[in-house]
Amino acid sequence: MMYLILLICAGFIARASAACSRAMLQEAAASYLRTQNAGLSVQAFAALANNVTYVENDVPMDINKGVLAQAVVVDFNRSLLDTTECATFTEITSATSKHPYVIHTRMLFAPDQKITTIQSVVADAGDWAFNATGHLYWTQKETWTPIPHSARDTRAVIKAAGDAYLDSWGDSKVKVPYGTPCARLEGGAYTGGSKPMANTCTMGAFPEPLKIGRRRYVIDEELGAVDIFNDFPFIDTTRPEGVPSTNLFRVEGGGIRYIHENTVCVARNCGR
Structure with a gap:
């Protein structure tokens, strides 16, 4: 009986790990970037849960009216993949869009791999020390390769x-x-x-x-x-x-x- 319980528990752990694998989170981050770059209808963002919570600059809002629904040129990006908390972070530098931005986005996932929460800090002209061209220049010079x-x-x-x-x-x-x-x-x-x-x-x-x-x-x-x-x-x-x-x-x-x-x-x- 104990062996069966351990086997079931091991199965739950394996499924939980698979649900938040780096591969899954990487694909979700890539899907987010494709959506932001094209300004697609968010309905095309397949990873979204039906009741996704969208918050932009600390203000909850309709996801169809936020920056995610705009076409933003992604000149450079990097993402963090958190397999422990089932979350991603993505930094977008958009210096060549008609409307330049630097966007930091945090996404949280449910066990079914659907995105339940998107939180973004969206900086543009008039925000603190904002200069998307300078941001792009310097961030591209940095080294963020995987650590052995x-x-x-x-x-x-x-x-x-x-x-x-x-x-x-x-x-x-x-x-x-x-x-x-x-x-x-x-x-x-x-x-x-x-x-x-x-x-x-x-x-x-x-x-x-x-x-x-x-x-x-x-x-x-x-x-x-x-x-x-x-x-x-x-x-x-x-x-x-x-x-x-x-x-x-x-x-x-x-x-x-x-x-x-x-x-x-x-x-x-x-x-x-």
Whole structure:
């Protein structure tokens, strides 16, 4: 009897693993990119659940009226595949569209492999440090190849590195595991350009401690990467309680190698 129970449990585990395989998540991310690039009717996005929740810049909305229903040229993209949480993250740089964007999208899946939730931070002209041309130029120069299995950091180490960076905004005593080199891409502004082998990720002191809330994670151990959706307080003078933001990290050997920030403003340039 015990053998039968174990066999059944093993079958459930195998099915769960198969439901969130890298291959499945990769195809879903590719389908999302095809939809965004062509501006297809979302009905053509076969991976969507019937009751999918769509949120754009923290505002729930009709998926047929969001940026996903527009044709956006995908000049460059990268995706994280989280087989533990059954989620994906995709960064899109669109510099050559008539309407340039940088889009960060998080998708969550049900056991039947259907997408139940799509959350996007959609930045364009007037958002923090926005420059899609600069973003495209610098992101293409970075190396995000898979990390050899023997050299991969654990999920906990990758998550802790990203959390430490955000925590340090509220407590300067928090030790952030910056690598050397480390470069930060903030909108279209890049800190590693003139000093490519230095740590240029260190943030200056904020005028007041910041608590970064509503953190939502997608972690990919193969790429050594985590994206954290969050609310960024202080940055927008008209909405100090927080604006939609995400921070994408590449971690190598326990140290942060790259940081990408995508932040949406209420006031143009966040009132600064």
